[in-house]
Amino acid sequence: MTATLNLLVGVSLIYVAFLFAVAFAAERAAVRGRSGWLRTPLVYTLSLSIYCTAWTFYGAVGYAARSGMEYVTIYLGPSLVMIGWWWVLRKLVRIGRSQRVTSVADLISARYGKSNTLAIVVTIMAVVGVTPYIALQLQSVTLALSIFSGPADVDGNAGLNMQSAGFWVAAGLALFTVLFGTRNLNANERHDGVVIAIAVEAVVKLVALIAVGVFVVWGIAGGIGPMMAQIDASDLGTWQVDRSRWAALTVLSAAAFLCLPRMFQVLVVENDDERHVQIASWAFPVYLMLMSLFVVPIAVVGLDLLPAGSNPDLFVVSVPLAQGQTGLAVLSFLGGFSSATSMVIVATLALSTMVSNHVVMPIYLSVKPGGASKSGDVRNVILRARRLSILLIIALGYLYYVLSGGSGALAAIGLISFAGVAQFLPAMLGGIFWRGATRVGALSGLCLGFAIWVYASLLPSFGQGAVLPASFFEVGPWGIGWLRPYAFFGIEGMDPTVHAVFWSLLLNTSVFVVGSLLSFPKPLERLQGAQFVNVFDHSGQARGWHASVAASEDLMIMAQRILGAAEAQALFRAAALEQGMTGHLPEPNPAFLERLERELSASVGTATAHAMVSQMVGAASVSVEDLLAVADESAQMLEYSSQLEAKSTELSRTAGQLREANDKLTQLSVQKDAFLGQISHELRTPMTSIRAFSEILRDAEGLSVAEKTKYASIIHVEAIRLTRLLDDLLDLSVMENGQVSLNSATGRLEAVLDHALITTQASGDGRLRIVRHKTAADTALTTDMDRLGQVFINLITNAQKYCRAEAPQLEISVRAEPHTLAVEFRDNGTPIPDAARALIFEKFARAAEVEGSGAGLGLAICREIMARLGGDISHVPQASGNLFVVKLPREAALAAQ
């Protein structure tokens, strides 16, 4: 038989290599974006078949041989769940999609306010609960191998070393899982290669079991009729089912179907399209029915054909082998092998995701100073954590296998595992249907249910007296009778499995409900609760998860808005080139999306970028945490931008001031040029006449005395004019430079006016009639009397010179205002035109075409003087005539009193 064993190992290795190739091809296709055929309803349905493990493949027949039709309950529960997909699965899948749930621990933790405590508890429970199950797979495969290796000797020792065989099977499974499950990290925790591989395995195990069944029914029994007659005639011929077990196991298998981490992985996490669930809702029950169809016939024929004492768990292999059908037996072995490998791979993948995400990473991030700086950093840590977790979980399974001695019936071990993970059910269903469910309730329910399961189901499974002392079972722990592991509250006679399931789930649910009613949830928890329970109100119609090129266009549009058109196009083109594509749009594969997200996050922040990209690509709705992170970022940006705004306002103000200063300088420069031009002109006119007349006096001969006198006096007058001009200029320049020294003295305004009038009348032609209104003129003031007089003289002289009225008249009045003293000079001459008014106080400005001897400096000097004295001089337009107002500060007047 060793030759057969070698053949078997060879076939298994070839089979594994084939699976590897299939998975590898699928991964490659997924990377290239041609993953359409990878994600069909058929593949989804077949991937669900990891529910049918080696336990169901080998164990169901053994189960049937021992307990009749009871085995079928293990398939009835899942069938009901699938047929009733509308109630629970639909919601779970939608929540899984919209919340980017990666595992059952993630789901429960996310629902209850992202509580990591809860995630850790669920993870530990899942690891402990699934460990017996993995041991079960090792046991089935090694048992099947032992059949080929030869008959067991008298002591029941097979020709095969069970422990070392178990070790090599475990090592092989671990290697395969590490190679496949952790080849790459996907944000969605999806594994295209693995899914395809398990779909292929699903077909292999179905074909193998049906082949054995067909062989048994038509090859051995001779058709359906004789088969049924043989069944009725056998020991299993009548309906013998424990009623409580029938009901309890149906419920338990339904619960486990939803809660097993590996089932959650394929049902929810690997789900690509919600419509696939609808198809699987009838297609998967078909698969389950076919898997269980030939179980009873195989069991009956096995019991009939094989010697008493043969292990019924192995009838699937041993019946064809006993009939000399080695090929069929090998196929059957491969079927069981497929069941075991696919289960172990997916289960360890799901568990390792939970362990690394909820246990290793939080510890790593809190221990490592400075947190995660580079994304590549964390990536490697996660991958390493995953690989270690896989090895750890399979090692635990192997340890359980060695410790339990590989002895227990397969079905019993499987049910223990089911009862363990079923403890998630109240927290899970409560979480998605009841908004009032709280973290406290979930945590206490889970812990109590788990504790009861460990005490009443797991520990007794090692045997009475192995872990729990035998006295516990007889009189209860420390003599407390109502705490006996198989008879809680003194209710005896219940089947141990039913007992454990009933009490653990009942108390779990009760504590969960009461804890939820009594506690008050945190805000995040309440938000998450609303999002989970009302998930159909919040999330739109589901789209495929894999982004298509159409999504690339959306991404392009978004990226252009954020990065700018040219940069976005360059980025996309570069990515397309890297992917070996000719167009401008790359495939939105994970690498590209990650890069895009990084680019975007430089502009809009990490959280926002992630939310945007996943919204476009993943059809995942934005979670509350995302929103909070986005709000944080926006607040920071708002602050930053308001700072920028303040700075820019300041800058623009400074720029405005600079511009004003520049304008003023330019104006001054223009004024200076104009001033120089004026000066040279004003100086030249008298100079020209002086030169001309002096040349006449020098060169002309025969001039009469009268002529000489006339010319000399012209020269004299012009020289005086020059002197006056230079005096004025000097005066003005001194005043403009602020170098003038004021001789403040106290006097009376009237006296100043009188003096000015006397001075001007002496030089004037006497035509101007001066009218004085002596109202407030008699005011004392302290100022520079001479300068003020100069202003008055200037104004009166101007009136004398330029008033062209028939009877020129100048009215002088003094008005006292609250803060100022106004001296008004009103003449009845021609009003100064508007255009000229702005200029009359400028240097060398003379009103229009009036000829005169002034250089046009008078009013400019007046203005400067008044500015020095703290007052002001202005021209007020009148209907007829002109009004000059000299304003003096009232303080000057008051100070004198």
Next chain:
Amino acid sequence: MARGPSSPVFLERRSYRRRRMQDAQRLLPVLGLVLWMVPVLWPSGDEAAPVRMSDAIYYVFGVWCVLIGLSAWLWRGLQRGEDALSEAARDP
């Protein structure tokens, strides 16, 4: 199954049919559970007039086939209705 206040009271015949099919889909697992729990009522083991195993197999697998058939039929019907609805929505 409460509908919002804005939902119309009367539905077009096709939509009405569709909703009743959805109801049937929702009730199907209840039917399955009831039918599969019937064996609990059967006399078992040493009790009088035990049920024959072959009958039990025919019953359990028969229920399975009926449930699968109904489920697939409802799925097809709803699928067709959905296609028709989306086509109607596409036509102006």
